[in-house]
Amino acid sequence: METNIATKQKDKVKIKKPKNYKVVMYNDDYTTMEFVINILVSVFNKNLIEAEKIMLDVHQKGNGIAGIYSYDIAMTKVANAMSLAKEQGFPFKLTVEEV
Template identity: 85%
Template sequence: METNIVTKPKNKVNVKKPKNYKVVMYNDDYTTMEFVINILVVVFNKKLIDAEKIMLDVHERGKGIAGIYSYDIAATKVSTAMSMAKEKGFPFKLTVEEA
């Protein structure tokens, strides 16, 4: 005896690529250039030469992009960097913005 099994086609699941978010650093008159470079190297894993370029963007243009990440990673990096700045007494500002 032969049994035929009829299956319904599975619903196609659309998986969307997560949005990217940029971490923006802002210039201020108190946070040192050395500290900004250190944050870029330690927290954002930038090479020294790239960190210096980003720091100069922040210094000359008023802001610069530290990197582009998924939201959770961007928020974690901002939190870490701002905690480090607070420990040193710097009013360093970073934000997370949709890329």
């Protein structure tokens, strides 16, 4: 007498949340406050009040956080901001750091 017993194996798939990365802006003596605000509004989608606060952090503390994003989004925003800075002749510096 044969018995066929089927067993089911459940594989548990763990999905990790993607890591977050902060975009840090740095102060310099050449990039204008107006340009920094413009970048924060146009590239980082900040409202004017948020943009002014971040710009003042950059100006007074030496750096400020433009936002926290997934890696690809952070890198794209930095590339866009750096491209605009280069077009305007500003030595604007941004970095992407893991949170």
